[in-house]
Amino acid sequence: MKFTILSTTLTFALASANPHFRRGNTSEWEPAGADDLRGPCPMMNTLANHGFLPHDGRNITKEIAVYALNTALNFNTSLASIMWEQAVIANPESNATFFTLDHLNRHNVLEHDASMSRTDAFFGNNHVFNQTIFKTTTSHWTGDVLDANMLANGKLFRQVESRSFNPNYTFTATTEQFSIGEMAAPIIVFGDIEAGTVDRDLVLYFFENERLPTELGWTKKVDTIDLEDAAKASELIANATNLITSANAVAHTSRRRDLHAGFTA
Numbered sequence: 395m396k397f398t399i400l401s402t403t404l405t406f407a408l409a410s411a412n413p414h415f416r417r418g419n420t421s422e423w424e425p426a427g428a429d430d431l432r433g434p435c436p437m438m439n440t441l442a443n444h445g446f447l448p449h450d451g452r453n454i455t456k457e458i459a460v461y462a463l464n465t466a467l468n469f470n471t472s473l474a475s476i477m478w479e480q481a482v483i484a485n486p487e488s489n490a491t492f493f494t495l496d497h498l499n500r501h502n503v504l505e506h507d508a509s510m511s512r513t514d515a516f517f518g519n520n521h522v523f524n525q526t527i528f529k530t531t532t533s534h535w536t537g538d539v540l541d542a543n544m545l546a547n548g549k550l551f552r553q554v555e556s557r558s559f560n561p562n563y564t565f566t567a568t569t570e571q572f573s574i575g576e577m578a579a580p581i582i583v584f585g586d587i588e589a590g591t592v593d594r595d596l597v598l599y600f601f602e603n604e605r606l607p608t609e610l611g612w613t614k615k616v617d618t619i620d621l622e623d624a625a626k627a628s629e630l631i632a633n634a635t636n637l638i639t640s641a642n643a644v645a646h647t648s649r650r651r652d653l654h655a656g657f658t659a
């Protein structure tokens with residue numbers, strides 16, 4: 395109840411303060427026009443396409459970002475604030491109060507190499523959806539229901555590909571944290587956080603159209619998405635990036651020592 399009132403108040407305040415700001419609507423969608431800014435994040439682009447964020451991709455203040463993430467996706471407002479605070483450094487001006495979707499394109503600020511669906515900056519456009527690149531990722535999404543292993547496999551593949559062919563491949567420990575969060579994001583928004591799964595169709599539709607998959611039956615989560623939800627899904631992905639199988643896995647049930655067993659078996 396408290397939440398409904400807050401959302402309504404925010405909606406009203408935003409609509410009256412800024413005539414260009416549309417409140418957003420899951421059933422209204424319009425791709426970017428010639429003067430609209432878009433970036434490397436399929437979700438920020440999606441929210442702008444639906445008008446939850448300014449359709450022109452500009453003036454993403456904390457108030458607006460929190461409104462969009464909360465209204466469209468049911469993110470906890472504290473979590474949404476933290477996400478905006480981590481992202482505002484994308485605006486090169488000091489003490490900025492907003493960023494644009496174009497700011498997100500700045501290489502190695504937030505945008506990084508080995509994305510699932512974008513080319514590395516070294517090779518060209520680092521922010522436009524690239525189906526050729528995306529297909530190499532989705533070839534690792536081997537089931538109708540994606541799990542953490544499939545998402546992690548796609549991520550690891552993209553990093554191996556970049557390190558092999560991009561002489562300027564850059565991927566720091568901070569990048570790794572963001573990257574893990576990006577793999578977790580589809581599970582958090584479109585999937586089942588407890589099970590750590592998400593329908594492949596929903597994720598493909600979202601990436602390829604930069605649109606919420608409402609027509610495939612998706613609706614925003616009834617329960618608010620909290621920091622703990624995000625942390626749990628990220629931990630699942632982080633665990634899945636480890637290529638070592640557990641000691642109980644079938645291939646390792648034999649206690650026989652052989653060349654492959656090393657000295658620790």
Ligand code: HEM
Pocket residue numbers: 434435436437438459463477478481498499504505506507508509510511512576577579580583
């Ligand atoms: C304040 C909110 C957000 C900001 C500022 C933001 C920013 C970014 C940026 C800069 C990237 C590019 C990283 C790269 O180079 O690959 C990115 C990627 C991504 N973001 Fe967001 N993001 C936000 C929220 C979300 C949310 C809520 C989702 C939920 C689905 C999401 C999903 C993704 C995904 C899946 C990618 C990876 C794209 C790829 O690898 O091709 N983001 N985001």
Ligand SMILES: *[C@@H]1O[C@H](CO)[C@@H](O)[C@H](O)[C@H]1NC(C)=O
Pocket residue numbers: 419420421422
């Ligand atoms: C969303 O858009 C649809 C179709 O244009 C419209 O019927 C509906 O009233 C809108 N909802 C809101 C909350 O504005």
Ligand SMILES: *[C@@H]1O[C@H](CO)[C@@H](O)[C@H](O)[C@H]1NC(C)=O
Pocket residue numbers: 408411412414453455456457458
């Ligand atoms: C930016 O958004 C804020 C609300 O967060 C609003 O007060 C301000 O007028 C907007 N500025 C522009 C240039 O649209």
Ligand SMILES: *[C@@H]1O[C@H](CO)[C@@H](O)[C@H](O)[C@H]1NC(C)=O
Pocket residue numbers: 397470471472473618620621
């Ligand atoms: C949002 O998260 C904060 C901090 O984790 C928590 O105190 C608050 O109760 C949450 N709000 C809702 C509506 O779940």
Ligand SMILES: *[C@@H]1O[C@H](CO)[C@@H](O)[C@H](O)[C@H]1NC(C)=O
Pocket residue numbers: 488489
């Ligand atoms: C930014 O904020 C800091 C701390 O509040 C202040 O010292 C600094 O002068 C500000 N910089 C600009 C360019 O406004």
Ligand SMILES: *[C@@H]1O[C@H](CO)[C@@H](O)[C@H](O)[C@H]1NC(C)=O
Pocket residue numbers: 501502515516562563564
């Ligand atoms: C190349 O690598 C350096 C160092 O990691 C980085 O600062 C720069 O942004 C990279 N440029 C491209 C185009 O990848």
Ligand SMILES: *[C@@H]1O[C@H](CO)[C@@H](O)[C@H](O)[C@H]1NC(C)=O
Pocket residue numbers: 513517518519522524525526527
């Ligand atoms: C997409 O990526 C492929 C493979 O790297 C590249 O050949 C093509 O030029 C890219 N397309 C766009 C639109 O950047």
Ligand SMILES: *[C@@H]1O[C@H](CO)[C@@H](O)[C@H](O)[C@H]1NC(C)=O
Pocket residue numbers: 626629630633
């Ligand atoms: C990740 O792995 C650790 C160590 O094996 C385990 O304790 C933890 O429960 C795992 N996390 C999730 C979310 O599965």
